[in-house]
Amino acid sequence: MRRLLLACRLLLAAVPVLPLAAVPVLLLAAVPADAARIVSLNLCADDFLVLLAPEQVAAVSILARDPSLSVVAPQAARLKTVRADAEAVLALHPDMVLAGAFGAQTTLALLAQRGIRIERIGAPHDFDSIRAETLRLAALLGEPARGDALLAAMDRKLAAVSSRAPARTPSHALAVQPRGYTSGPGSLTDAVLRAAGLIDIGAGRQVSIETLAARPPDVLVQAQSPAFPSLATDWLRHPALAAIPRRTVPPSLLICGGPWTADAVALLAE
Amino acid sequence: MTRWLILGIVLLTVLSLGVGAAGLGVPDPLILWQIRLPRTALALLVGGGLGLSGAALQGALRNPLADSGLLGIGGCAGLGAVIAYYWGVSALFAPALPLAGLAGAGVGCAFLLMFAGRAASGPSLILAGIALSAATAAMLALALTLAPNPFALAEITFWLMGGLEDRTLSHVALALPPIALGCLVLLRLGRGLDALALGEDAAATLGLPVGQTLRRTAAGVALAVGAGAAVAGGIGFVGLVVPHLLRPILGERPGALLFSSLLAGAALLLAADLLARIAPMVLPLAQEPRLGVLTALLGAPFLVRIARRVAP
Secondary structure (H helix, E strand, O other): OHHHHHHHHHHHHHOOOOOOOHHHHHHOOOOOOOOOOEEEOOHHHHHHHHHHOHHHEEEEOHHHHOOOOOOOHHHHOOOOEOOOOHHHHHOOOOOEEEEOOOOOHHHHHHHHHOOOEEEEOOOOOOHHHHHHHHHHHHHHOOOHHHHHHHHHHHHHHHHHHHHOOOOOOOOEEEEEOHHHEEOOOOOHHHHHHHHOOOEEOOOOOEOOHHHHHHOOOOEEEEEOOOOOOOHHHHHHHOHHHOOOOEEEEOHHHHHOOOOOHHHHHHHHHO | OHHHHHHHHHHHHHHHHHEEOOEEOOOOHHHHHHHHHHHHHHHHHHHHHHHHHHHHHHHHOOOOOOOOOOOOHHHHHHHHHHHHHHOOHHHHOOOHHHHHHHHHHHHHHHHHHHHHHHOOOHHHHHHHHHHHHHHHHHHHHHHHHHOOOOOHHHHHHHHHOOOOOOOOHHHHHHHHHHHHHHHHHHHOOHHHHHHHOOOHHHHHHOOOOHHHHHHHHHHHHHHHHHHHHHHHOOOOOHHHHHHHHHHHHHOOOHHHHHHHHHHHHHHHHHHHHHHHHHHHHHOOOOOOOOHHHHHHHHHHHHHHHHHHHHOO
16 A cells, blocks of 8 residues: 555656646545545444445544444444544544534544544434435435435335234334333334334433332333443333333434434334 | 440441331341442441541541541552552452452552651651642543543542442452451450550650560551551541541540440441431432542631641
8 A cells, every 4th residue: 555655656756747636536436526524522423424424434433343333333343443532633634624612622523623524413303304314415415316216215114014914903112222211202112112102101201210110101212232341321220121022223223313213213213 | 435436336227227229127038138328338447447546546646637648658548559459350359359468558658657767756757648639540541531430530430439339248358358457456456555645755664665566557558558448438537537536435545445446437427428418308309419528528617726736
């Protein structure tokens, strides 16, 4: 690779009329000429970027490689990762940086000063906003066809669930998050429970084990426990809750709203 | 006095089994045995261990400000427990959690005793404790930033504030043996501590094995505080406050304070935990106040009062 670069430089030195911008094209012939170098600093942005435009990835966040958090972990294993650190990002010479709505403010301000385009991604909270955000990002990345394909697959899965007639009265479900917080109306999890034909009784408040044991829901929806030890999820193993039926969903499907969230609906509707 | 304390503990225990998020009164057997019983038992165990440790430390170090929390021993125990928990050791071998807690507390006690042996003055010991607290806080933060769990720093913030909610009988099983052993060691030190009250040299001339008494104090405190911190998080000020509450009634003799401090510590922590459970029922709180926060709120003004009295 280094030899190739050197060869290119020699070539450039010999032929000064060749435009500098042609170098990446020479090196990465498979990539379309208008492809941008894009760095993602946010887990949800990683998911969208890798699914919509894997060829344009300059780097993703380190969380993208964690299979419990990211839906693109297998692909991310082969991609470069970067921390939200201005120096590290600048060294990658990105054209655009994708970031979440919050966090890394000082880093992003520095990058913006250096003339790098910063795009913040939204946090969809239902399937309509997932559609809107997917279309927006697909257009932004110049891949509208891939966006449409992802949404078509999502809608097929959702239609398959809703076409199945509910056999019995719908269950009252409570989705519990670490430390006993419940997902409330208007949240992504609420949208997933409703799409799966469940009645969401969560109010967004924290519940205690004692309240749960005294008034158990028909089904407790929980995210799969992470691979690392976590105090916040340990409490779900409390013996007083052992009798309540549970459904487990991979957290990667619910952390970020996207076309993949339909898989959570399909899992819960089974 | 002992009779009144035992009566108080019995009353508080009955109340504690009847109060919780599910409401007042005798609950469902599942809630009674799996949730309220472990919580009540742990409050008594941890509180008793902290109260007795405070009395023993204040006697052995001849310093009214000695307390496992203030001297950084609680922080050392927390550091040990955090390392055992976040690196998955306690998931493989559950007793590793209290063991690491008491190993941490043991290191802290050893450091302080080494220091106490050389510099006898009260303030310098407290300063050494502050240095130990600062060092453990820094190492704790370092351990958490290196931990495999990216949310460790956030969840440990809650843990360090101490609490007994949602504990199970297995937590009781883990904490009971070391705390009971530690309390036994400390309760047998009464005569040694009485002699030490005259000063180390005077105690030595009375034939007291000073070094051994100090080492036993350290071992007992490490067992009681270390295992307590491993299951209940950071709960401070119980050991500081309890002996001071008892001295006006029982006198200054350290040996006479030990057993009563055990009982009073148990009663105080159970009362504080009851308060934490009742607070969301009467106040517009979304969740229980943390137990360690309550004991600190109750204990900090006390520390100011003692400091004012001790100051020349």
